Amino acid sequence: MSHTTRRSQHARLLPVTLALLASGSLAACSGGAFSSGGSQANTSGPIKIGMLLDQTGELNLAGKPMQKAAEMAVxxxxxxxxxxxxxxxxxxYDPQSDNAKYAQYASQLAEQDKVDVIMGGITSASREAVRPVADRTKTLYMYNEPYEGGVCDKNTxxxxATLDQTIAPLMPWGINKYGPKVYVVAADYNFGHNAAKWVQKLTTQAGGTVVNTEFVPLNVSDFNSIINHIQAAKPDLIASMLVGTNHVAFYRAYAAAGLNRSTPILSETFGLSGxxxxxxxxxxxxxxxxxxxYAALDRPENVAFKKAWHQTNxxxxQEPTAQDIDVWNGIHMYAEAAKKAGSxxxxxxxxxxxxGTSFDGPxxxxxxxxxxxxxxxxxxxxSTNDKHSFDIVKTTPQVQPAWEQQVCDLQAKPDVNKQFSLD
Known part of the structure; x- marks a missing residue:
């Protein structure tokens, strides 16, 4: 049976600021087979949502506004x-961009705080630190973050947005507009390596060529050698899948070398962390x-959300990003599902x-x-503009997770628990 729940956000967000002010910070703390059993659902008192987002560490640029979105949604x-x-x-809890702390705090949320759902994680590595804990403790997990794709887990x-949902329209568009030679610079962890594979596949399909791929650890902020390599390769496009505070230095170095005047950058990650x-x-x-x-979207729901965002913060x-909206949507989707379930x-x-739960988000x-x-x-x-923001160039409506649908069917095989890879 299919049932769809939709709620308009227009003219319903004004109480958010007052609610936040009344409660102070709503963050209470700082710092196998799918079956019932394991942790028992709370039946009285508040419904507890566990949230793990970096407030310090290398990814706090993303984590701080995501936490604000979580507090607003609650x-x-x-x-x-x-x-x-x-x-x-x-x-x-603040995992401080430390995957060991992600696992530690996920256990604390499930086993000590007895939360009804765990949310959070920014990098794929942090997600993979949380997911086994959520599975073991039989605590529902919601990962509210654009990522590489392929996770197939009944409990998650x-x-x-996945890479196949975002890069699939972006790479052919860029190659058709600017040329076939693509140079890839990506973060050196699970997401970056999977992103590079998607760029390679989609570039080839569009008739282009990847002339080189370089992976950069999250703690690296010196891009001089990569800039030299790009200048020597003379690509038509850069595909940047860089992540986090340190990697912002790439864009400064790229502009300082004058490369952004001649060679555009395509990215699935730029702007997610502001x-x-x-x-x-x-x-x-x-x-x-x-x-x-994007904050530039002209929708009544987005106008109302941005008004509440700036009244609160x-x-x-800074304007909200897709990461912030994913957190907002995730909490509302959980709330709608719990109402629908009556539990x-x-x-x-x-x-x-x-x-069939759905939500009309910003x-x-x-x-x-x-x-x-x-x-x-x-x-x-x-595209970026001169106002520290973006202008919408093209919209593709209601994009399905097409590749995941080819490799993952949790209705037919609910016991599958793995992350599929493009290769």
């Missing part, structure tokens, strides 16, 4: 009556990105999510693909 749900007559309570829902805010517009010029959300605070029981909430309608536990949404190609 305040919004509570200001509209909560869920099943109960309020949401956010239990948050993935709310962010890179366009910390860079001078001249340093961020001639960059094209693909994501499920300050008029000059916070993990198995019942999972069935509700698989049954970026458009978001729904769950029941076979893969991934999301379906609009994908937008956008």
């Amino acid at each position: 305040a919004d749900v509570n200001s509209h009556g909560g869920v099943l007559g109960r309020t949401l309570e956010l239990k948050s 829902f993935l709310n962010g 890179e366009q805010v910390v860079l001078d517009p001249k340093e961020a010029s001639n960059i094209f990105v693909a994501a499920s959300y 300050g008029a000059s605070y 916070t029981d993990r198995v019942k909430v999972t069935a509700a999510l698989e049954g 970026g458009g309608q978001v729904s769950v693909d029941p076979k893969t536990h991934h999301s379906v949404y609009d994908v937008h190609i956008a």
Whole structure:
């Protein structure tokens, strides 16, 4: 049976700021086979949402606004009556960009705090530190973050755009517009390596050639040698899949060498952590990105969300990104599923999510693909502008997780628990 739940956010976000002010910070703390059993669902008191997002460390540029989005989402749900007559309570820890702490705090959330759902993780490595803990403790896990794709796990829902959903429209568009020679610079971990594989595949399909691929550790901020290599290769395009605070230095070095005046950058990650805010517009010029959300989207739901965002965080605070909206959507999707299930029981909430739960978020309608536990949404190609923001260039509506649908069917094979790779 399919049932769809939709809620408009227009004119319903104004109480968020007051709710946040009334509660202070809603973050209470700082710093196998799929069956019922294991942790028992709470039936009274607040519904506990565990949140793991970097407030310090190499990825705090992304984690801080994501945490703000989480606090706003909880305040919004509570200001509209909560869920099943109960309020949401956010239990948050700062993993400090340390995967060991991700695993430690995930265990604490599940076994000591007894949360109803664990959310969070930014890098793929942090997700893979949390996911086994959530599986072992039989605690539902929602990963609200764009990522490389391929995770197939009955206990996990993935709310962010996958590489096949974003790079698939971006790479052919860029090659057709600017030329066939592509130089890849990617973060040296799971996401970056998978992104490079997708760039290679899509570039070849579009008639282009990857002339070189370089992987950069997250703690590296010196890009002089890579800039020299790019100048020698003379590509038509750069595919940048860099991540985190240190990697912002690449864009400064690229602009300082004058390369951004002649050779555009395509990226699935630029802007997710607010890179366009910390860079001078001249340093961020001639960059094209693909994501499920941009602040420039002209939708009533987005206008209302941005008003609440700046009322809560300050008029000059950076614009929200797809990462922030994924957190907002994830909490609302969980709330809708729990209402639909009439319970916070993990198995019942999972069935509700698989049954067609959707939410009209700031970026458009978001729904769950029941076979893969991934999301379906609009994908937008956008260009950087001189206002520390983006202009929408092209929109592809309601993009399916097509590759995941080829390799993962959790309805037919619910006991599968692995991450499929493109190769």
